Amino acid sequence: MSSTADPSATSTNLTDDLALALRLADAADAVAMERFDAADLRIDTKPDRTHVTEADLATERAIRAILDAERPDDAILGEEFGNSGDTARRWVIDPIDGTHNYMRGIPVWATLIALTVDGVPQIGVVSQPAIGRRWWAATGQGAWTTTATGDERRIHVSGVDQVSAASISFQSIEQWDDVDHLPALERLTRAVWRDRAYGDALPYMWLAEGRLELVAEFGVKEYDIAAIAPIVREAGGRFTAFDGSDRLDAESSFATNGLLHDAFFALLHEDAS
Known part of the structure; x- marks a missing residue:
């Protein structure tokens, strides 16, 4: 990717x-x-x-x-x-x-x-x-x-540059539990202003429109995210896998408004540091 x-x-x-x-x-x-x-x-x-x-x-x-x-x-x-x-x-x-x-x-x-x-x-x-x-x-x-x-x-992503002011979509608790990331999800939801599990492609489009600052999920296939990545990027955001790579086959997605990408990444990977 x-x-x-x-x-x-x-x-x-x-x-x-x-x-x-x-x-x-x-x-x-x-x-x-x-x-x-x-x-x-x-x-x-x-x-x-x-x-x-x-x-x-x-x-x-x-x-x-x-x-x-x-x-x-x-x-x-x-x-x-x-x-x-x-x-x-x-x-x-x-x-x-x-x-x-x-x-x-x-x-x-x-x-x-x-x-x-x-x-x-x-x-x-x-x-x-x-x-x-x-x-x-x-x-x-x-x-x-x-x-x-x-x-x-x-459309353009938002200019929100503080995690505490961010609105996010984590898709589903089951996804995060399946990959043993529930502690990271709980840490994330306590750090942001608002969290919801909207699901599927729509929250990525809201992110590209500047209405959300993070959408992340697991268990995704290439056909779930290939169309989404260029829209997020051309709107000014960043789109990677959860491990930070650009692979479409990593079975995860990590889309942000760009300004908060590194901060979200660090927050969610505290357990691994």
């Missing part, structure tokens, strides 16, 4: 890809919304005991069909259908991030679409059609969202 690419050299090359990513999100929105809150929604259980709906499968198929037609030489990684191709350019897709919300009729879920180049996320789109919102970014082109009136607005 290194962010060392030259923005001036990269941004122009990404313009067409970003336009395609936004069209992919349009197609995904249409498919996912058609079955949202349907009384007869089909829900199955995957081998890892997580749920998958017919909408997850149909949405990923719709995205892949467009990519197969318009970017046939690019690789694809999707949550539901795995890897196809092996090239430097790879589209990373989570057709419905927040499947459990989707299947219960809760409108907080999103389609996540990313383009990585040599493993570095360069484009990210997070589309939440059930609440009428979308966020996107490409390296060197800033981070953007649509307003309630449909206008486009550039």
Whole structure:
């Protein structure tokens, strides 16, 4: 997840890809919304005991069909259908991030679409059609969202520079307990102004909009975070794994407004010092 690419050299090359990513999100929105809150929604259980709906499968198929037609030489990684191709350019897709919300009729879920180049996320789109919102970014082109009136607005992280004034999302207690980090979570929640477990992609977007200062979680896969990283970074924030690395496969995420990244990192890693 290194962010060392030259923005001036990269941004122009990404313009067409970003336009395609936004069209992919349009197609995904249409498919996912058609079955949202349907009384007869089909829900199955995957081998890892997580749920998958017919909408997850149909949405990923719709995205892949467009990519197969318009970017046939690019690789694809999707949550539901795995890897196809092996090239430097790879589209990373989570057709419905927040499947459990989707299947219960809760409108907080999103389609996540990313383009990585040599493993570095360069484009990210997070589309939440059930609440009428979308966020996107490409390296060197800033981070953007649509307003309630449909206008486009550039977004930036907050200027909060004190941990005691920060508002954070830790996603879920279970995640932190599973990796034996509950003491660190308790220390964190006592140090900040406000903490909530909002869950899934939305709190990262609030961080990029300047409404939160930290979002951290565990057990995440590449398709959960690849689209989020460029939006946070282009909004002025920092996005790493919990160990401080830039790896997408570290199964953790640590997103901040940048100003407090080191302070949060030190606070959460006191046990290891």
